[in-house]
Amino acid sequence: MALIIDKKILLPVNTQSLISRTHNLLQDYLAISKFKVVAMLVLTAWVGLALAPDVGRGMAVQFISLLGIGLLSAAAAVINHVVDSEIDSKMARTRHRPVAKGRLSKIHALSFAAVIGVAGFIMLMVWANTLTAILTLFALVGYAFVYTSFLKRATPQNIVIGGLAGAMPPLLGWVSETNQMAAAPWLLVMIIFTWTPPHFWALAIARKSDYERAKIPMLPVTHGIDFCKTCVVAYSVLLAVVCVLPYLIGMSGLIYLIGACVLNAVFIYKAAKLKIAGNDETAMDLFRFSIIHLMVLFVILFIDKWLPL
Ligand code: HEM
Ligand SMILES: CC(C)=CCC/C(C)=C/CC/C(C)=C/COP(=O)(O)OP(=O)(O)O
8 A cells, every 4th residue: 555645655665666676677678679779770661661652551550560660670689689698798888788687587588579579570461561571570580690690700791791681671661561672762771781881890999899808700800990990981982872872863852962962971071080090989979970870861861752852
Protein backbone atom coordinates (compact mmCIF):
# COMPACT_ATOMS: atom_id res chain seq x y z
CA MET A 1 0.00 0.00 0.00
CA ALA A 2 1.30 3.55 -0.86
CA LEU A 3 1.52 6.30 1.82
CA ILE A 4 1.10 10.03 1.09
CA ILE A 5 3.41 12.17 3.28
CA ASP A 6 4.00 15.87 2.58
CA LYS A 7 2.20 15.48 -0.80
CA LYS A 8 4.80 12.85 -1.88
CA ILE A 9 3.68 9.31 -2.63
CA LEU A 10 5.83 6.84 -0.73
CA LEU A 11 5.81 3.42 -2.35
CA PRO A 12 6.69 0.22 -0.45
CA VAL A 13 10.38 -0.76 -0.78
CA ASN A 14 9.47 -3.79 -2.93
CA THR A 15 7.57 -1.64 -5.44
CA GLN A 16 10.40 0.92 -5.58
CA SER A 17 12.99 -1.73 -6.32
CA LEU A 18 10.71 -3.33 -8.95
CA ILE A 19 10.34 0.04 -10.70
CA SER A 20 14.08 0.70 -10.60
CA ARG A 21 14.88 -2.83 -11.87
CA THR A 22 12.38 -2.44 -14.73
CA HIS A 23 13.89 0.96 -15.56
CA ASN A 24 17.43 -0.50 -15.66
CA LEU A 25 16.26 -3.42 -17.79
CA LEU A 26 14.61 -1.08 -20.30
CA GLN A 27 17.83 0.98 -20.47
CA ASP A 28 19.82 -2.20 -21.15
CA TYR A 29 17.35 -3.25 -23.86
CA LEU A 30 17.73 0.16 -25.52
CA ALA A 31 21.53 -0.05 -25.30
CA ILE A 32 21.82 -3.53 -26.84
CA SER A 33 19.38 -2.49 -29.60
CA LYS A 34 21.79 0.35 -30.63
CA PHE A 35 18.77 2.61 -30.39
CA LYS A 36 20.35 5.74 -31.94
CA VAL A 37 21.86 3.84 -34.88
CA VAL A 38 18.53 2.10 -35.50
CA ALA A 39 16.74 5.48 -35.38
CA MET A 40 19.05 6.66 -38.16
CA LEU A 41 18.49 3.46 -40.17
CA VAL A 42 14.73 3.98 -39.89
CA LEU A 43 15.12 7.62 -41.00
CA THR A 44 16.90 6.45 -44.18
CA ALA A 45 14.23 3.76 -44.74
CA TRP A 46 11.51 6.39 -44.31
CA VAL A 47 13.12 8.62 -46.97
CA GLY A 48 13.38 5.63 -49.33
CA LEU A 49 9.69 4.97 -48.71
CA ALA A 50 8.75 8.65 -49.20
CA LEU A 51 10.62 8.90 -52.51
CA ALA A 52 8.96 5.78 -53.95
CA PRO A 53 6.00 6.17 -56.31
CA ASP A 54 2.83 6.68 -54.23
CA VAL A 55 0.74 3.52 -54.32
CA GLY A 56 -1.82 4.79 -51.78
CA ARG A 57 -0.98 2.37 -48.97
CA GLY A 58 -1.89 4.74 -46.16
CA MET A 59 0.20 6.07 -43.28
CA ALA A 60 -0.64 3.40 -40.70
CA VAL A 61 0.64 0.62 -42.95
CA GLN A 62 3.74 2.66 -43.83
CA PHE A 63 4.40 3.22 -40.12
CA ILE A 64 4.15 -0.51 -39.38
CA SER A 65 6.51 -1.28 -42.29
CA LEU A 66 9.12 1.12 -40.85
CA LEU A 67 8.58 -0.36 -37.39
CA GLY A 68 9.21 -3.84 -38.84
CA ILE A 69 12.48 -2.68 -40.47
CA GLY A 70 13.48 -1.01 -37.17
CA LEU A 71 12.72 -4.11 -35.09
CA LEU A 72 14.75 -6.39 -37.37
CA SER A 73 17.64 -3.88 -37.32
CA ALA A 74 17.47 -3.79 -33.51
CA ALA A 75 17.45 -7.62 -33.41
CA ALA A 76 20.62 -7.60 -35.56
CA ALA A 77 22.23 -5.15 -33.11
CA VAL A 78 21.34 -7.36 -30.13
CA ILE A 79 22.90 -10.42 -31.82
CA ASN A 80 26.01 -8.27 -32.46
CA HIS A 81 26.24 -7.59 -28.70
CA VAL A 82 26.00 -11.32 -27.92
CA VAL A 83 28.50 -12.49 -30.57
CA ASP A 84 30.95 -9.67 -29.69
CA SER A 85 30.65 -9.78 -25.89
CA GLU A 86 34.24 -11.03 -25.42
CA ILE A 87 35.67 -8.40 -27.78
CA ASP A 88 33.49 -5.71 -26.20
CA SER A 89 34.79 -6.54 -22.73
CA LYS A 90 38.36 -5.82 -23.91
CA MET A 91 37.68 -2.37 -25.37
CA ALA A 92 37.37 0.81 -23.25
CA ARG A 93 34.53 2.14 -25.46
CA THR A 94 32.38 -0.98 -25.13
CA ARG A 95 33.34 -2.73 -21.89
CA HIS A 96 30.35 -1.33 -19.95
CA ARG A 97 27.83 -2.83 -22.38
CA PRO A 98 25.12 -4.96 -20.70
CA VAL A 99 26.13 -8.36 -22.15
CA ALA A 100 29.90 -7.70 -21.93
CA LYS A 101 29.46 -6.69 -18.26
CA GLY A 102 27.28 -9.74 -17.54
CA ARG A 103 24.26 -7.64 -16.47
CA LEU A 104 22.27 -9.42 -19.19
CA SER A 105 22.94 -13.08 -19.94
CA LYS A 106 23.48 -14.14 -23.56
CA ILE A 107 20.35 -16.26 -23.47
CA HIS A 108 18.31 -13.33 -22.13
CA ALA A 109 19.62 -11.03 -24.90
CA LEU A 110 19.03 -13.68 -27.59
CA SER A 111 15.46 -14.25 -26.36
CA PHE A 112 14.86 -10.49 -26.63
CA ALA A 113 16.34 -10.52 -30.18
CA ALA A 114 14.08 -13.45 -31.11
CA VAL A 115 10.93 -11.71 -29.84
CA ILE A 116 11.54 -8.38 -31.57
CA GLY A 117 12.98 -10.07 -34.70
CA VAL A 118 9.99 -12.37 -35.18
CA ALA A 119 7.59 -9.47 -34.46
CA GLY A 120 9.36 -7.31 -37.07
CA PHE A 121 9.37 -10.10 -39.66
CA ILE A 122 5.65 -10.79 -39.19
CA MET A 123 4.85 -7.06 -39.50
CA LEU A 124 6.70 -6.92 -42.80
CA MET A 125 5.09 -10.12 -44.13
CA VAL A 126 1.57 -9.00 -43.20
CA TRP A 127 1.64 -5.21 -43.76
CA ALA A 128 4.45 -4.75 -46.32
CA ASN A 129 5.33 -7.65 -48.62
CA THR A 130 7.39 -10.86 -48.75
CA LEU A 131 10.18 -9.21 -50.78
CA THR A 132 10.76 -6.55 -48.08
CA ALA A 133 10.63 -9.18 -45.30
CA ILE A 134 13.23 -11.35 -47.05
CA LEU A 135 15.55 -8.47 -48.01
CA THR A 136 15.45 -7.16 -44.42
CA LEU A 137 16.23 -10.65 -43.13
CA PHE A 138 19.23 -10.76 -45.52
CA ALA A 139 20.43 -7.44 -44.07
CA LEU A 140 20.08 -8.87 -40.54
CA VAL A 141 22.10 -11.97 -41.48
CA GLY A 142 24.65 -9.76 -43.32
CA TYR A 143 25.28 -7.59 -40.25
CA ALA A 144 24.74 -9.99 -37.34
CA PHE A 145 26.47 -13.04 -38.81
CA VAL A 146 28.54 -12.31 -41.96
CA TYR A 147 30.02 -9.02 -40.65
CA THR A 148 30.06 -9.63 -36.90
CA SER A 149 31.01 -13.32 -36.72
CA PHE A 150 33.29 -13.48 -39.73
CA LEU A 151 34.40 -10.31 -41.61
CA LYS A 152 35.10 -8.21 -38.52
CA ARG A 153 37.71 -10.72 -37.34
CA ALA A 154 39.01 -11.63 -40.80
CA THR A 155 39.93 -8.59 -42.92
CA PRO A 156 40.51 -4.82 -42.72
CA GLN A 157 37.93 -4.53 -45.53
CA ASN A 158 35.35 -5.80 -42.97
CA ILE A 159 33.34 -2.59 -42.77
CA VAL A 160 33.50 -1.91 -46.51
CA ILE A 161 31.82 -5.26 -47.32
CA GLY A 162 29.74 -5.41 -44.12
CA GLY A 163 28.60 -1.84 -44.69
CA LEU A 164 26.18 -3.06 -47.36
CA ALA A 165 23.83 -4.41 -44.68
CA GLY A 166 23.58 -1.05 -42.91
CA ALA A 167 23.15 0.70 -46.28
CA MET A 168 20.07 -1.34 -47.26
CA PRO A 169 17.24 0.55 -45.43
CA PRO A 170 16.42 3.12 -48.19
CA LEU A 171 15.90 0.17 -50.56
CA LEU A 172 13.85 -1.65 -47.92
CA GLY A 173 11.63 1.42 -47.45
CA TRP A 174 11.13 1.80 -51.21
CA VAL A 175 10.36 -1.90 -51.76
CA SER A 176 7.90 -1.89 -48.83
CA GLU A 177 5.87 0.58 -50.92
CA THR A 178 6.25 -0.79 -54.43
CA ASN A 179 7.03 -4.50 -53.95
CA GLN A 180 9.62 -4.00 -56.71
CA MET A 181 13.35 -3.25 -56.99
CA ALA A 182 14.32 -0.09 -58.87
CA ALA A 183 17.56 1.75 -59.75
CA ALA A 184 16.73 4.94 -57.80
CA PRO A 185 16.80 3.49 -54.24
CA TRP A 186 20.06 1.69 -55.08
CA LEU A 187 21.62 5.17 -55.49
CA LEU A 188 20.61 5.93 -51.89
CA VAL A 189 22.13 2.59 -50.83
CA MET A 190 25.34 3.60 -52.66
CA ILE A 191 25.45 6.89 -50.72
CA ILE A 192 25.36 5.11 -47.33
CA PHE A 193 27.72 2.39 -48.62
CA THR A 194 30.34 5.04 -49.57
CA TRP A 195 29.71 7.02 -46.38
CA THR A 196 30.30 4.06 -44.04
CA PRO A 197 34.12 3.70 -44.39
CA PRO A 198 35.00 7.33 -43.50
CA HIS A 199 32.28 7.24 -40.78
CA PHE A 200 33.83 4.22 -39.12
CA TRP A 201 37.55 4.70 -39.88
CA ALA A 202 37.47 8.17 -38.30
CA LEU A 203 36.38 6.51 -35.06
CA ALA A 204 38.79 3.57 -35.51
CA ILE A 205 41.73 6.01 -35.85
CA ALA A 206 40.85 7.57 -32.49
CA ARG A 207 40.22 4.14 -30.92
CA LYS A 208 43.11 2.24 -32.53
CA SER A 209 44.49 0.99 -29.19
CA ASP A 210 41.09 -0.55 -28.35
CA TYR A 211 41.10 -2.60 -31.56
CA GLU A 212 44.77 -3.59 -31.05
CA ARG A 213 43.96 -4.86 -27.55
CA ALA A 214 40.98 -6.85 -28.85
CA LYS A 215 43.06 -8.13 -31.83
CA ILE A 216 40.53 -6.92 -34.41
CA PRO A 217 42.14 -6.22 -37.80
CA MET A 218 40.68 -2.75 -38.39
CA LEU A 219 42.44 -0.71 -41.09
CA PRO A 220 44.42 1.64 -38.78
CA VAL A 221 45.74 -1.43 -36.92
CA THR A 222 46.76 -3.44 -39.99
CA HIS A 223 47.89 -0.65 -42.37
CA GLY A 224 48.71 2.24 -40.02
CA ILE A 225 46.95 5.50 -39.23
CA ASP A 226 48.48 7.47 -42.10
CA PHE A 227 47.26 5.04 -44.79
CA CYS A 228 43.84 4.92 -43.12
CA LYS A 229 43.61 8.73 -43.23
CA THR A 230 44.38 8.65 -46.96
CA CYS A 231 41.53 6.14 -47.44
CA VAL A 232 39.22 8.44 -45.45
CA VAL A 233 40.03 11.35 -47.81
CA ALA A 234 39.59 9.13 -50.92
CA TYR A 235 36.19 7.84 -49.73
CA SER A 236 35.10 11.40 -48.81
CA VAL A 237 35.76 12.52 -52.39
CA LEU A 238 33.99 9.42 -53.75
CA LEU A 239 31.05 10.16 -51.43
CA ALA A 240 30.78 13.70 -52.84
CA VAL A 241 30.59 12.27 -56.38
CA VAL A 242 28.00 9.62 -55.46
CA CYS A 243 25.87 12.24 -53.65
CA VAL A 244 25.48 14.19 -56.92
CA LEU A 245 24.00 11.19 -58.76
CA PRO A 246 20.38 11.59 -57.48
CA TYR A 247 20.39 15.11 -59.01
CA LEU A 248 21.98 13.93 -62.27
CA ILE A 249 19.32 11.25 -62.88
CA GLY A 250 16.52 13.72 -62.07
CA MET A 251 15.53 12.01 -58.85
CA SER A 252 16.19 15.17 -56.79
CA GLY A 253 16.28 18.90 -57.48
CA LEU A 254 18.37 21.97 -56.74
CA ILE A 255 17.64 22.13 -53.00
CA TYR A 256 19.15 18.66 -52.64
CA LEU A 257 22.11 19.47 -54.90
CA ILE A 258 23.04 22.63 -52.98
CA GLY A 259 22.57 20.94 -49.58
CA ALA A 260 24.61 17.90 -50.62
CA CYS A 261 27.44 20.05 -52.01
CA VAL A 262 27.69 22.09 -48.78
CA LEU A 263 27.62 18.96 -46.59
CA ASN A 264 30.23 17.20 -48.72
CA ALA A 265 32.50 20.26 -48.85
CA VAL A 266 32.54 20.26 -45.01
CA PHE A 267 33.11 16.46 -44.99
CA ILE A 268 36.10 16.74 -47.37
CA TYR A 269 37.48 19.73 -45.39
CA LYS A 270 37.35 17.78 -42.12
CA ALA A 271 38.86 14.68 -43.76
CA ALA A 272 41.70 16.75 -45.28
CA LYS A 273 42.30 18.39 -41.88
CA LEU A 274 42.56 14.92 -40.35
CA LYS A 275 45.04 13.84 -43.03
CA ILE A 276 47.23 16.95 -42.88
CA ALA A 277 47.41 17.74 -39.16
CA GLY A 278 45.09 15.28 -37.48
CA ASN A 279 44.95 13.89 -33.99
CA ASP A 280 42.35 11.87 -32.07
CA GLU A 281 40.21 14.97 -31.53
CA THR A 282 40.16 15.79 -35.29
CA ALA A 283 39.22 12.17 -35.98
CA MET A 284 36.34 12.24 -33.46
CA ASP A 285 35.22 15.57 -34.94
CA LEU A 286 34.93 13.92 -38.38
CA PHE A 287 33.16 10.88 -36.88
CA ARG A 288 30.56 13.09 -35.15
CA PHE A 289 30.12 15.21 -38.28
CA SER A 290 29.60 12.08 -40.43
CA ILE A 291 26.43 11.35 -38.41
CA ILE A 292 25.11 14.91 -38.83
CA HIS A 293 26.03 14.75 -42.55
CA LEU A 294 23.98 11.63 -43.25
CA MET A 295 21.04 12.74 -41.15
CA VAL A 296 20.81 16.20 -42.76
CA LEU A 297 21.41 14.76 -46.25
CA PHE A 298 18.42 12.42 -45.93
CA VAL A 299 16.22 15.13 -44.42
CA ILE A 300 17.12 17.38 -47.39
CA LEU A 301 16.30 14.55 -49.82
CA PHE A 302 12.86 14.42 -48.20
CA ILE A 303 12.33 18.22 -48.19
CA ASP A 304 13.46 18.40 -51.82
CA LYS A 305 10.75 15.92 -52.81
CA TRP A 306 8.01 18.24 -51.45
CA LEU A 307 9.64 21.57 -52.43
CA PRO A 308 11.09 20.78 -55.87
CA LEU A 309 12.91 23.73 -57.51
C1 HEM B 1 29.48 -1.66 -41.05
C2 HEM B 1 28.97 -0.43 -40.95
C3 HEM B 1 29.14 0.46 -39.73
C4 HEM B 1 30.08 0.42 -38.76
C5 HEM B 1 31.26 -0.55 -38.61
C6 HEM B 1 29.73 1.45 -37.79
C7 HEM B 1 30.40 1.69 -36.62
C8 HEM B 1 30.00 2.54 -35.64
C9 HEM B 1 30.59 2.62 -34.32
C10 HEM B 1 31.75 1.75 -33.84
C11 HEM B 1 29.91 3.57 -33.64
C12 HEM B 1 30.19 4.02 -32.20
C13 HEM B 1 29.20 3.40 -31.30
C14 HEM B 1 29.49 3.73 -29.85
O1 HEM B 1 29.85 4.88 -29.55
O2 HEM B 1 29.35 2.82 -29.04
C15 HEM B 1 28.90 4.10 -34.50
C16 HEM B 1 28.00 5.08 -34.15
C17 HEM B 1 26.96 5.47 -34.93
N1 HEM B 1 26.63 5.01 -36.17
FE1 HEM B 1 27.71 3.69 -37.25
N2 HEM B 1 28.62 2.11 -38.22
C18 HEM B 1 28.21 1.52 -39.38
C19 HEM B 1 27.12 1.86 -40.12
C20 HEM B 1 26.20 2.80 -39.75
C21 HEM B 1 25.00 3.10 -40.50
C22 HEM B 1 24.60 2.41 -41.79
C23 HEM B 1 24.37 4.08 -39.82
C24 HEM B 1 23.07 4.77 -40.15
C25 HEM B 1 22.54 4.85 -41.35
C26 HEM B 1 25.14 4.41 -38.65
C27 HEM B 1 24.80 5.37 -37.73
C28 HEM B 1 25.48 5.60 -36.57
C29 HEM B 1 25.03 6.53 -35.53
C30 HEM B 1 23.76 7.39 -35.56
C31 HEM B 1 25.96 6.44 -34.49
C32 HEM B 1 25.94 7.21 -33.15
C33 HEM B 1 25.35 6.30 -32.10
C34 HEM B 1 25.38 6.90 -30.70
O3 HEM B 1 25.70 8.07 -30.52
O4 HEM B 1 25.07 6.13 -29.77
N3 HEM B 1 26.26 3.63 -38.65
N4 HEM B 1 28.97 3.47 -35.71
C1 LIG C 1 18.19 -5.29 -40.83
C2 LIG C 1 19.28 -4.30 -40.91
C3 LIG C 1 19.07 -3.09 -41.75
C4 LIG C 1 20.41 -4.54 -40.23
C5 LIG C 1 21.51 -3.56 -40.02
C6 LIG C 1 21.71 -3.46 -38.54
C7 LIG C 1 22.67 -2.46 -38.02
C8 LIG C 1 22.46 -2.19 -36.55
C9 LIG C 1 23.65 -1.83 -38.73
C10 LIG C 1 24.57 -0.79 -38.18
C11 LIG C 1 26.00 -1.10 -38.36
C12 LIG C 1 26.84 -0.86 -37.11
C13 LIG C 1 26.36 -0.05 -35.99
C14 LIG C 1 28.02 -1.44 -37.08
C15 LIG C 1 28.96 -1.36 -35.91
O1 LIG C 1 29.24 -2.66 -35.49
P1 LIG C 1 30.55 -2.96 -34.71
O2 LIG C 1 30.40 -4.30 -34.06
O3 LIG C 1 31.76 -2.78 -35.58
O4 LIG C 1 30.59 -1.77 -33.65
P2 LIG C 1 30.62 -1.83 -32.07
O5 LIG C 1 32.02 -2.14 -31.70
O6 LIG C 1 30.19 -0.46 -31.63
O7 LIG C 1 29.65 -2.90 -31.67
